[in-house]
Amino acid sequence: xxxxxxxxxxxxxxxxxxxxxxxxxxxxxxxxxxxxxxxxxxxxxxxxxxxxxxxxxxxxxxxxxxxxxxxxxxxxxxxxxxxxxxxxxxxxxxxxxxxxxxxxxxxxxxxxxxxxxxxxxxxxxxxxxxxxxxxxxxxxxxxxxxxxxxxxxxxxxxxxxxxxxxxxxxxxxxxxxxxxxxxxxxxxxxxxxxxxxxxxxxxxxxxxxxxxxxxxxxxxxxxxxxxxxxxxxxxxxxxxxxxxxxxxxxx
Amino acid sequence: xxxxxxxxxxxxxxxxxxxxxxxxxxxxxxxxxxxxxxxxxxxxxxxxxxxxxxxxxxxxxxxxxxxxxxxxxxxxxxxxxxxxxxxxxxxxxxxxxxxxxxxxxxxxxxxxxxxxxxxxxxxxxxxxxxxxxxxxxxxxxxxxxxxxxxxxxxxxxxxxxxxxxxxxxxxxxxxxxxxxxxxxxxxxxxxxxxxxxxxxxxxxxxxxxxxxxxxxxxxxxxxxxxxxxxxxxxxxxxxxxxxxxxxxxxx
Numbered sequence: 023x024x025x026x027x028x029x030x031x032x033x034x035x036x037x038x039x040x041x042x043x044x045x046x047x048x049x050x051x052x053x054x055x056x057x058x059x060x061x062x063x064x065x066x067x068x069x070x071x072x073x074x075x076x077x078x079x080x081x082x083x084x085x086x087x088x089x090x091x092x093x094x095x096x097x098x099x100x101x102x103x104x105x106x107x108x109x110x111x112x113x114x115x116x117x118x119x120x121x122x123x124x125x126x127x128x129x130x131x132x133x134x135x136x137x138x139x140x141x142x143x144x145x146x147x148x149x150x151x152x153x154x155x156x157x158x159x160x161x162x163x164x165x166x167x168x169x170x171x172x173x174x175x176x177x178x179x180x181x182x183x184x185x186x187x188x189x190x191x192x193x194x195x196x197x198x199x200x201x202x203x204x205x206x207x208x209x210x211x212x213x214x215x216x217x218x219x220x221x222x223x224x225x226x227x228x229x230x231x232x233x234x235x236x237x238x239x240x241x242x243x244x245x246x247x248x249x250x251x252x253x254x255x256x257x258x259x260x261x262x263x264x265x266x267x268x269x270x271x272x273x
Numbered sequence: 274x275x276x277x278x279x280x281x282x283x284x285x286x287x288x289x290x291x292x293x294x295x296x297x298x299x300x301x302x303x304x305x306x307x308x309x310x311x312x313x314x315x316x317x318x319x320x321x322x323x324x325x326x327x328x329x330x331x332x333x334x335x336x337x338x339x340x341x342x343x344x345x346x347x348x349x350x351x352x353x354x355x356x357x358x359x360x361x362x363x364x365x366x367x368x369x370x371x372x373x374x375x376x377x378x379x380x381x382x383x384x385x386x387x388x389x390x391x392x393x394x395x396x397x398x399x400x401x402x403x404x405x406x407x408x409x410x411x412x413x414x415x416x417x418x419x420x421x422x423x424x425x426x427x428x429x430x431x432x433x434x435x436x437x438x439x440x441x442x443x444x445x446x447x448x449x450x451x452x453x454x455x456x457x458x459x460x461x462x463x464x465x466x467x468x469x470x471x472x473x474x475x476x477x478x479x480x481x482x483x484x485x486x487x488x489x490x491x492x493x494x495x496x497x498x499x500x501x502x503x504x505x506x507x508x509x510x511x512x513x514x515x516x517x518x519x520x521x522x523x524x
Binding site for chain 2 (some may be wrong): 031033035036037038039040041042043044045046047048049050051052053056061062063064066067068069074087091097098099100101136137138140142156157173175176182194196205206207208209210212216221223224225226227228229230241
């Protein structure tokens with residue numbers, strides 16, 4: 023049986039905690055990692071405060087195979103992530119020659135590198151760079167911590183670059199069915215199905231439609247696709263027994 | 274000076290960590306609390322695992338004035354939040370007479386309350402109920418922990434109900450300007466402005482437009498509106514000095 027590989031995501035930025043910005047990076051990262059067999063088990067969102075970032079990253083990097091951070095690696099004073107990560111590892115920040123060279127090319131000459139841009143080449147000693155095909159300024163990797171930009175387009179491009187190099191584990195397969203059934207009607211049967219098969223979970227997600235008609239999506243997850251498919255067939259049978267039609271939905 | 278009141282948000286649900294569902298509750302809660310002068314300082318997202326929920330809620334409730342949880346209080350086996358919160362406080366779950374009575378009315382008679390529905394009346398001893406004007410099954414409050422549904426429409430209705438009863442603190446005002454300026458060009462000036470005024474932060478948020486033209490939004494936050502407005506005027510002047518036009522945006 024393949025090992026379970028776990029990850030944590032650390033979202034960094036005052037704009038998330040104030041509600042100014044809706045985070046979408048958690049979902050993007052979770053989906054991309056899921057396809058590689060890496061399961062996100064915890065997310066934290068913290069403000070642009072160095073000590074808070076240090077504390078979070080030091081807890082998460084010891085509890086998970088991978089930690090992915092987003093936000094706070096730009097040119098302005100409120101971009102504090104590189105400094106915080108360096109301190110979390112007891113390393114110093116220094117001008118990374120490779121990152122500097124990339125910026126010089128991107129900005130068409132050293133004379134165009136103002137202090138803000140130069141800041142983006144300050145990388146913890148010993149870190150490997152993460153390519154940024156969108157706007158050049160790189161992310162970086164220190165041990166199992168992957169430090170990426172917060173702008174979703176850049177973050178996604180960085181993830182695409184690192185994904186092939188991650189060690190994947192058992193892929194968590196997911197199959198779902200949906201019906202206009204109140205979830206309470208099938209609650210007992212769902213618990214029985216989850217108990218019947220080893221290594222699966224059954225999630226029940228109600229939605230409130232405008233006409234208040236109940237609608238529930240049932241999601242079976244597990245690393246053994248055959249068992250997942252058996253269990254989801256049982257869920258479909260359960261719904262039909264309760265007198266409701268089953269609609270298939272793409273997972 | 275008014276006290277700073279802080280909150281943490283705990284999002285509970287496998288469907289968030291798998292990437293199946295995009296969480297929007299963090300943003301909704303952060304905005305609503307912000308208007309009441311309560312600042313969200315930390316967010317955690319955890320799976321439907323009782324021990325994990327217990328650990329998170331016990332850390333957060335000691336570090337913040339308020340904790341708001343969403344998800345996991347429905348009728349099915351994967352709804353584990355009420356049990357976890359009860360255990361976190363060392364309390365028992367029992368059938369809450371008030372919650373039960375509401376469900377009996379909603380489902381038009383005790384005979385329609387199947388075990389799943391009955392589960393939604395199992396509330397930790399000593400908890401106060403949070404009204405659910407959408408689908409009846411209530412949330413609850415135990416000390417400083419507010420336990421709410423995950424469905425955004427229900428969660429929002431629950432928040433609207435509890436909001437007037439929360440103790441608000443100093444409101445964090447926010448004013449912003451935007452320009453087609455690369456943030457690195459004004460980075461030094463922004464840091465100076467933040468240093469010039471006590472109690473404000475200046476956030477710089479770049480956006481990548483389809484035509485790759487740089488666009489940056491600058492957000493000044495602080496509890497003293499007069500100082501916030503002075504600082505944002507300084508930011509606008511800084512941008513104009515750098516040769517860019519300033520657009521005002523609503524905060």
